Amino acid sequence: MxxxxxxxxxxxxxxxxxxxxxxxxxxxxxxxxxxxxxxxxxxxxxxxxxxxxxxxxxxxxxxxxxxxxxxxxxxxxxxxxxxxxxxxxxxxxxxxxxxxxxxxxxxxxxxxxxxxxxxxxxxxxxxxxxxxxxxxxxxxxxxxxxxxxxxxxxxxxxxxxxxxxxxxxxxxxxxxxxxxxxxxxxxxxxxxxxxxxxxxxxxxxxxxxxxxxxxxxxxxxxxxxxxxxxxxxxxxxxxxxxxxxxxxxxxxxxxxxxxxxxxxxxxxxxxxxxxxxxxxxxxxxxxxxxxxxxxxxxxxxxxxxxxxxxxxxxxxxxxxxxxxxxxxxxxxxxIVWPESVAPFQVGLINLRAGDAACNEICEKLYSSLSVANVDTLYDERDERAGVKFAEMDLIGLPWQIAVGPRGVKAGTVEIRRRGGKREEISAEAAFSRLT
RNA sequence: CGGGGCGUGGCGCAGCCUGGUUAGCGCGCCUGCUUUGGGAGCAGGAAGUCGUGAGUUCGAAUCUCACCGCCCCGACCA
The missing domain is CATH 3.30.930.10 (Bira Bifunctional Protein; Domain 2)
Known part of the structure; x- marks a missing residue:
């Protein structure tokens, strides 16, 4: 979604x-x-x-x-x-x-x-x-x-x-x-x-x-x-x-x-x-x-x-x-939803909507997660990063993936459990972590 | 059901006591510009039967009465 x-x-x-x-x-x-x-x-x-x-x-x-x-x-x-x-x-x-x-x-x-x-x-x-x-x-x-x-x-x-x-x-x-x-x-x-x-x-x-x-x-x-x-x-x-x-x-x-x-x-x-x-x-x-x-x-x-x-x-x-x-x-x-009842499993945050590289990685992740039947909420709105992070925390999805220009340059995305520490790994690794 | 409180733009509130121009503020919303990694800045804008109905008054968001709705404490309940 x-x-x-x-x-x-x-x-x-x-x-x-x-x-x-x-x-x-x-x-x-x-x-x-x-x-x-x-x-x-x-x-x-x-x-x-x-x-x-x-x-x-x-x-x-x-x-x-x-x-x-x-x-x-x-x-x-x-x-x-x-x-x-x-x-x-x-x-x-x-x-x-x-x-x-x-x-x-x-x-x-x-x-x-x-x-x-x-x-x-x-x-x-x-x-x-x-x-x-x-x-x-x-x-x-x-x-x-x-x-x-x-x-x-x-x-x-x-x-x-x-x-x-x-x-x-x-x-x-x-x-x-x-x-x-x-x-x-x-x-x-x-x-x-x-x-x-x-x-x-x-x-x-x-x-x-x-x-x-x-x-x-x-x-x-x-x-x-x-x-x-x-x-x-x-x-x-x-x-x-x-x-x-x-x-x-x-x-x-x-x-x-x-x-x-x-x-x-x-x-x-x-x-x-x-x-x-x-x-x-x-x-x-x-x-x-x-x-x-x-x-x-x-x-x-x-x-x-x-x-x-x-x-x-x-x-x-x-x-x-x-x-x-x-x-x-x-x-x-x-909220911190247990996985079994969470409305979505993953919240995917595009930190720079409009940026071609960010968009591409997000869209790819989003579609492959959908194919893998991982319920994903993709925040592709043109909002500030803080707004998106705060909202994701509020709605409490078990996993968050943040894709921003910084990570993209280094070939990584950020993944973290709700409330946990963020970890920078490749998009592919993030995908396999969630499937 | 007993006691208490509150109803004012979508949300949170001020104004009411002591009636008197166009009812304010913050957030949100819309437009533009700037910004862009943890709820941005500036400028402009839209949006309110002041819960409802009577009454008092020259004049009521403001005073009086009734009703409705909602919240809190208690008694009661998955």
């Missing part, structure tokens, strides 16, 4: 409304624009990142055997009356009425819809287990949206739902999701901590929030300080084996969210206990037969008895992750 063609409205000054770094940077780097309180439009740069994250989530879901579906954003109120949540949910649920005076709502989550689909189609234990996911928009009418896309009212999320014949099997499904989440986040350069979370009426140990430690996080969290230098997960995992040992390893050290933390019973002593802020990027939850009972989602077991299906639901905040990754990875100059 040529910079001159790209719709990327960057701003030099800090927008007054944005408080935390990720929000400021997302506005300054032209990733998003606010359309209403807690509601954002995604511009090309932001949308590219959003799709990268979405794709990682999708690939990881698929690799566990979950299947992608797409449910409606608008749901009928009746389903929620059936589950009993219509009255419980409160004002956060956006309720609307259609022209026939029928009650509808903009889905804040999809347990009811997916349970309805399931009960109408699955009747036998032979069709279990089943795991269905979707990635799309949800709406929760938060009283107070804030922190940009980290706490929006409309948000993009992956949610999935597991169906099992019994509790033991449900645990296997739960473990798959647990491990899958660790892998998913690791691919984005994040190492979240799975924390015990409130498991509601069901109780038990099968509810975890995946939390990224960050000063700007909105929830208070408590964990064994050994978490702070824990090793990242090995990505090589066979989901058909027993995953319990991996889950055990990742739940051995204490970690709990605010509502689950109890100073009386906390097993970690004070010196060892880390108290900080965190961003919740995922939540997995086993809720047994809560909805299957209420909504009559039953299957026949191998004894011929009709039993309610065991369910769990699992969420990843895809749009929130864009902000969360920036919170975890930025510096004074701007």
């Amino acid at each position: 040529r910079r001159s063609k790209l719709f990327m409205p960057t701003i030099k000054e800090t927008p007054a409304d944005a408080q935390i770094p990720s929000h400021r940077l997302m506005l300054r780097a032209g990733l998003v624009r606010q359309t209403a309180a807690g509601i954002y439009s995604w511009l090309p740069m932001g949308y590219r990142v959003l799709r990268k994250i979405e794709q990682i989530v999708r690939e990881e879901m698929d690799s566990t055997g979950a299947q992608e579906i797409l449910m409606p954003t608008i749901q009928p109120s009746e389903l929620w009356q059936e589950s009993g949540r219509y009255d419980d949910y409160g004002k956060e649920m956006l309720r609307v009425t259609d022209r026939h005076d029928r009650g509808l709502l903009y889905g804040p989550t999809h347990e009811e819809v997916v349970t309805d689909i399931f009960r109408n189609s699955v009747k036998s234990y032979r069709d279990l287990p089943q795991n269905l996911y979707q990635i799309h928009w949800k709406f929760r009418d938060e009283v107070r949206p804030r922190f940009g896309v980290m706490r929006g009212r409309e948000f993009f999320m992956k949610d999935n739902y597991s169906f099992d014949i019994d509790a033991a099997s449900a645990r296997i499904s739960y473990n798959k999701m647990f491990v899958s989440y660790l892998r998913t986040f690791a691919r984005m350069g994040l190492t979240p901590i799975p924390m015990q979370a409130d498991s509601g009426a069901i109780g038990g140990d099968m509810s975890h929030e995946f939390i990224i430690l960050a000063d700007t996080g909105e929830s208070t969290v408590y964990c064994d300080s050994a978490w702070l230098d824990s090793d990242p997960l090995s990505l090589d995992i066979d989901f058909d084996t027993d995953l319990q040992p991996i889950v055990d390893r990742w739940t051995k050290l204490y970690a709990a969210t605010d509502d689950k933390y109890d100073p009386e019973s906390c097993p970690v002593n004070e010196e060892r206990l880390y108290t900080g802020r965190g961003i919740e990027v995922g939540h997995i939850f086993y809720f047994g037969t809560k909805y299957s009972n209420a909504m009559g989602a039953t299957v026949s077991n191998d004894q011929g008895q009709e039993v309610p299906v065991e369910m769990g639901s699992y969420g990843i905040g895809v749009s929130r992750l864009v902000g969360a990754i920036i919170e975890a990875s930025h510096d004074d100059d701007g």
Whole structure:
């Protein structure tokens, strides 16, 4: 992509409304624009990142055997009356009425819809287990949206739902999701901590929030300080084996969210206990037969008895992750994208647009990188060098190549990682470094 | 939902208290010249229903009331 063609409205000054770094940077780097309180439009740069994250989530879901579906954003109120949540949910649920005076709502989550689909189609234990996911928009009418896309009212999320014949099997499904989440986040350069979370009426140990430690996080969290230098997960995992040992390893050290933390019973002593802020990027939850009972989602077991299906639901905040990754990875100059989610891999800067030799080398590099499928943003505008460098730093592409008259004379270009040291090498060497 | 704050060219702000010519400033934008390796300089220029609606007044960005929108703290949430 040529910079001159790209719709990327960057701003030099800090927008007054944005408080935390990720929000400021997302506005300054032209990733998003606010359309209403807690509601954002995604511009090309932001949308590219959003799709990268979405794709990682999708690939990881698929690799566990979950299947992608797409449910409606608008749901009928009746389903929620059936589950009993219509009255419980409160004002956060956006309720609307259609022209026939029928009650509808903009889905804040999809347990009811997916349970309805399931009960109408699955009747036998032979069709279990089943795991269905979707990635799309949800709406929760938060009283107070804030922190940009980290706490929006409309948000993009992956949610999935597991169906099992019994509790033991449900645990296997739960473990798959647990491990899958660790892998998913690791691919984005994040190492979240799975924390015990409130498991509601069901109780038990099968509810975890995946939390990224960050000063700007909105929830208070408590964990064994050994978490702070824990090793990242090995990505090589066979989901058909027993995953319990991996889950055990990742739940051995204490970690709990605010509502689950109890100073009386906390097993970690004070010196060892880390108290900080965190961003919740995922939540997995086993809720047994809560909805299957209420909504009559039953299957026949191998004894011929009709039993309610065991369910769990699992969420990843895809749009929130864009902000969360920036919170975890930025510096004074701007965003520092991990390669896996960067909107472009390479920023190519022509320091002297108009200079024949610079143009030639840039064009050659640009086209060969394109052929090699390396996403490159080529800044060929007639701007000063400082403007281009500053903007490249702001948008945080993993690699920068600068081509200027000085280097051209010496037969070199400059390459550097975002935030790293520049290195002068030949254009050919730069090319092979990036492919 | 409780408390607080803010709405003035695209962005950031001043002006309001103490009403009175053509509403300013910085950034950005356009034109020209100069410049050209870390957000350039000079000159010229375009762009504003002062959130909306009532009211007070000879006269309202400025005072009063209502409404709308947005932000912050808290309670709540992926």
